[in-house]
Amino acid sequence: MTDNTGASEFVKSDQTMFSIIECIHQEDEMGVTELADAVDFSKSAVHKHLKTLEEHGYVVNNGGRYQLGLKLLTLGGHIRDRNAFCRCARSTVEDLAEESNQMASFILRDRTHGVFVFIENDRYGLRKPVPLGNRYVIHQNAAGKAILAELPDETVADIIEETNLPAETDNTITDAAELRTELEEIREQRYATSTGERIEDIQSIAAAVKSPDSDQIGAISITGPADHLSQDTVHTECAELVREAANELELRMRYVE
Numbered sequence: 001m002t003d004n005t006g007a008s009e010f011v012k013s014d015q016t017m018f019s020i021i022e023c024i025h026q027e028d029e030m031g032v033t034e035l036a037d038a039v040d041f042s043k044s045a046v047h048k049h050l051k052t053l054e055e056h057g058y059v060v061n062n063g064g065r066y067q068l069g070l071k072l073l074t075l076g077g078h079i080r081d082r083n084a085f086c087r088c089a090r091s092t093v094e095d096l097a098e099e100s101n102q103m104a105s106f107i108l109r110d111r112t113h114g115v116f117v118f119i120e121n122d123r124y125g126l127r128k129p130v131p132l133g134n135r136y137v138i139h140q141n142a143a144g145k146a147i148l149a150e151l152p153d154e155t156v157a158d159i160i161e162e163t164n165l166p167a168e169t170d171n172t173i174t175d176a177a178e179l180r181t182e183l184e185e186i187r188e189q190r191y192a193t194s195t196g197e198r199i200e201d202i203q204s205i206a207a208a209v210k211s212p213d214s215d216q217i218g219a220i221s222i223t224g225p226a227d228h229l230s231q232d233t234v235h236t237e238c239a240e241l242v243r244e245a246a247n248e249l250e251l252r253m254r255y256v257e
Contacts (some may be wrong), residue, residue, distance in 0.1 A: 016041055017049050021058065021068065029065040076133060085211045085218060086117055088252045092220060096245045097121035100222050100238065102229070104245075107143040107206070108218045110135065112163050114144040117218070124225055129199050136198060139179055140168050143206040143219035146192040149183045150208045150217050156183065171196040191239045192219075195226050203229045205238045207246035212253050220245045 019039045024030050032050065036043040050066055053059040057071035080086045089106040097104035097120035106118040113135045119127060138144035138159065148156055165174045171194075173179045186192045191207045206221035222238050229238065 013049075016045070017053065020046065020049055020053070021072075024059065024066055024068055029062065029067045031065055035066070080117060084213070085216050085253065089209075089218065089220075089249055090118055092245050092249045092252070093118045093120050095248075096220060096222065096241060100241050102238075103223045105130075105143065105221045105223060106218055107147070107221060108216065109138060109144075109147045112138055112159050114138045114141070114147065114219075124228075126199075126202070126223060130223070136168070137163050137166055139163070139165055140172055140194075140198040141206075141221075142192040142194040142197075142204040143221040145179075145182065145186060145194065146206040146208040146219045146221075147217050148179075149186040149192065150210060156180070168198045169196055169200055171200075173197065189239070190243055193234055201226050203234060205234050205242055207242040209246045209249045209253075212250070220249065 016039055020035055023035055023038045027034075030038070032043050032047050035050070036046045039046065050059060050061070054061055054066075054069075057069045059066045060069045085108070086106070093104045093106045101121070101123070103122055103124065103126055104120050105116055107114045108117050109115075116130060116132055116134045119130070119132055136144065138148060148159070151159075160176050160179070165176065165179065166172075167174050173182065182192075191205060193203070193205045195203050202223060203226040204221050204223040206219040209218045209220060211217070220242050222242055
C-alpha cells in the first residue's frame, strides 16, 4: 500500500490559496502579477483563486488591486468572542489601560507565536506597528517571554528549535542559553520586560495568565515609548499593575460559565 504521509497530506491548491491571503495581508493590497510572482504560480491560476476568494468575501477587488475582505474580520471576531478566556480579558485590559494611562494589551499564545487579541488606549499611536490580531515569534517581546516562562522546558526547547529565535531588532534575544536564563528570572519575579526587542525604542512589561479550564496561556501587558517609561517605573509601578491584572483575570476565569 502506498504511503500517503508527508507532503501528500496537503492539498496544494489550498496551500496556494492560503499563500495568496498571507501575501495580501503582508502588503495590504496586490495585483495579480505581483501575487503570481510571490507564490510562484501562473497568473491565470492566481486569478482563479482570487475570483473564488472574492465570491466568498475573503478578498475585495479594488480596480485590479486585491485587498482582504471583511469576511475574515467576521471569522476572527467569532473566534475571539466564543473564547471564554478572551471574553474575560476584555474588561481586565480596559481597567489596566485606564489605571496605567498606557497602552494595555492581551496576548494569546498560538503555538510558536503570540497574537494581539485586545488593545486599549493607543495614546502613542502604536496600533500601526502593533495592530489587533498581529502575530509575532513568541520570544520577541515581554508578553511572549512571560508566556514562555510558564511552559515546560521541553516545549520551550521545541519552540526554540522550530523558530531558531529570529531577530526583529538588534535587541532581540537570539541565543537559546540567554533566553533560558531570562526565563528563569521571569519565573522568579512573575513578570517580563523588553526594551526595543521587537520594535525599536518601545518598552513593554507583561505578566502571564493561565486558563484554569484549558492549556491556553496568555499575557497582560503595558507598552509605551522607552523614553516615557523609566526602568524604575517599569520594575515598580508597572510590574505591580500587570501582576495584579493577571491575578484578577485568573480569578475571573475560575467563575466564568
